[in-house]
Amino acid sequence: MASKLQFFLLLSLLSCATLQITMAGDPDILTDFITPPFLFFPIDGNFFTFTGMRALVNAPFPTTFKVTKASMAEFAALNGQSVSYAVLQFPNGTVNPPHTHPRASELLFVLMGSLEVGFVDTTNMLFTQTLQQGDIFVFPKGLVHFQYNCDAKNPALALSAFGSANAGTVSVPNSVFNTTIDDQILALSFKTDVATIQKIKSGLSG
Template identity: 90%
Template structure:
């Protein structure tokens, strides 16, 4: 009985350890200052002004993402958070993709969006969001957003549980790499000509 109890405790400890290392690593200081910082450390370092370009700017004609992640905002290093503004003109899509290092919390500010993700059992979870709705995409799962409306654009703000969530585009990672055409044709149960047609469409 005691050995069974110890085994269960060991399993719980291992699970807890896995959860604790699943996100960005903890830092041993209040924040991380890059060694190439120019000038004195002050409030400017902790301020990101890149979103100002969106204020009063015309809405884009194609889907656009504006990021505030570690690459754009170095003060996020070690803070396990980042943002992105997603602009969806009429009838545009953010194609299926994953964020390998973070879950995503999407807040719809304007318009409507059809969103969804596929879990590891290949079950699709979808929802049509209206202005003011929030939807969570679990970490690492394939997901998408689609503005089906032919007349009204959509605007969303996404928060990520990582300073560097990463994005893996499913269409690009499959068809815009050097995976052999025949391997892709067999995988998708089609022919090489179809695979090449898809590739040419993505590269245009």
């Protein structure tokens, strides 16, 4: 009898764990919105307004790739709303290197110029597309992807929408080469030598 009860409890725990994994993402909230615990002013329209993108209006285009975010870190009213934005500015010939967003899919809308984009699925198949102004492309949640402005003369501008207030970004080059993973492990993993790994690390840190 005890063994049947233990088996039932174990099965229940496994079921709960599986359900928790399948429901991973921003949790549903039980209120209309979430206010910060230490808010010293009354809630009004200002709380639900983000003005951080105003800095982009009539500003000179950057000389290097730039991301301006409106996520929960910058815009507290997004907490619990499962949405966020980012404006991506690509001077000619610049790239947003391979990266992932572990907590959200990404919907990219090209507002100006053109972009070469792509992602790699879990079977290592690469899906690419050349996007023109007005095109939209989706990057599935958690998959490695990139964007590249291959135009040698013209900049590109895009808006990304995320299905999370805090999508997270994991840069593939940085997470592999700018952490404390042992050089020997990296050399074996990439079938090269330690000197080559150190040269790559040096290039990334510069």
